[in-house]
Amino acid sequence: MRNSYKKRLILMLLSILVIGALLMESIRQNPNLIDRSIILSTPQMVFVLFSALIIALMLIIIITSLNQQRLELNNQLSKVQDKEPLIPIEVSVEVETPIQEPKTEETEEVEDKTRFFMLTQIDDKAKTFEFVSEDDITLEKLCEEFRHFSASQLRLYYDIYDIRRFIAGLSVSHIMILQGMSGTGKTSLAYAFGEYLKNSTVVVPIQPMWKERTDLIGYYNEFTKKFNETTLLQKLYEASHNEQMYITVLDEMNIARVEYYFAEFLSLLEIPDVKKRHLDVVTDVWDTDPELLKDGKLILPNNMWFVGTANNDDSTFSISDKVYDRAMVINLDKKAKPFIPKETKGRSVSAKTFELLIQKARKEFELSQRNLRRIKQLDQYLMTHFHITFGNRIMQQIRHYVPVIVACGGSELSALDDIMSKKVLRKLETKNMVYVKSAAPGLITFMAELFGEDEMLLCKEYIQNIEINA
Secondary structure, three states, X not given: OHHHHHHHHHHHHHHHHHHHHHHHHHHHHOHHXXXXXXXXXXXXXXXXXXXXXXXHHHHHHHHHHHHHHHHHHHHHHHHHHHHOOXXXXXXXXXXXXXXXXXXXXXXXXXXXXXXXXXXXHHHHHHOOOOOOOXXXXXXXXXXXXXXXXXXXXXXXXXXXXXXXXXXXXXXXXOEEEEEOOOOOOHHHHHHHHHHHOOOOOEEEEOOOOXXXXXXXXXXEEOOOOEEOOOHHHHHHHHHOOOOEOEEEEEEOHHHOOXXXXXXXXXXXXXXXXXXXXXXXXXXXXXXXXXXXXXXXXXXXXXXXXXXXXXOOOOOOOOOOHHHHXXXXXXXXXXXXXXXXXXXXXXXXXXXXXXXXXXXXXXHHOOOOHHHHHHHHHHHHHHHHHHOOOOHHHXXXXXXXXXXXXXXXXXXXXXXXXXXXXXXXXXXXXXXXXHHHHHHXXXXXXXXXXXXXXXXXXXXXXXXXXXXXXX
């Protein structure tokens, strides 16, 4: 490197001398080229040329010195980096974050060959990972343990009623919306459940400009020839390797339009056969692609749940009926009161174990015929007076939701009250509000006669709020 600078210096000095000599000779032989008044004598010309050479030489020495200092600093930094191993972002399927060993020639060679470096690492670690599910549990015990774990380990307090709704919501849909005032524990509820499961929740902060799925899972960079692997893509791939329950939080999900950036996920989750939920990642195939990426597609893992938090203010978009109909909704409008918890540890629960508990609950606590008749009568009343109906999807969600609430320790009517207030009566907001306001007292009276004066309190409160605010 030093020889290179010396060569450049000599060449620059010779160039200046040659150009100066040629210029002097040209001026002396052709005095008409410039005004005679500014022609200098030979000693003067030599002095000017010598001064220019001195200035040029000083500049070259300064630049050379600075470059030499920069090279020495870079060498020192490279030596420090070689001594200290780098700590990577956690993409391990293990519970604890392992410290990655310093890169070797072998790992650098692998990184150069594959465009999915992080996913390839997950393939390697999955070969030695072992997960053991703790299956000696019921849904009611799960709710109680989770509540006491959150309070004793995380100092996060939740009402048992909200815990039951959260667990039952996971049993109905892989999409859940937690909405309510800021500070009521929307994000922390999903975070606490991941800690209880010994598998930390992934929090994805939604950005206002997001419009497509690449904002969630990343994209292929044509310049670097590498795929930009987002945290969500890594967790989706990790979940495909094992049976753990995974929770992903879409934080402030309605700060952008959900039906834009989450559209492909909404469509895939509607496919009954989980093995046909193919998520497009890339459009071509490389031999070095990760082993679970088939034809550029990844099967959306059935052990991943998406929990979105939503605020309703001027900075957010309203959530469309398409999203609401497919998701389970929980309103968190107030904080739970602190209580003295039992010291409780977390529990590893597989998605298969959770599914077996759900199936058992639906067999043991099937919706009663009496309440099925009540629902049918309410459906007819709403159709006659408001031209809204339950629909097949909502009816199926009711049949799945209510038995799980009962298995968690709740009552059948409280479960009906909760799901109908959010799934059925919210459709009243799409109707003529002047007419809805005038017909609201009649609907409240009908529900009181059908279910009882002291039942369906959430539905009655919802109708009263419409009546007041219309």
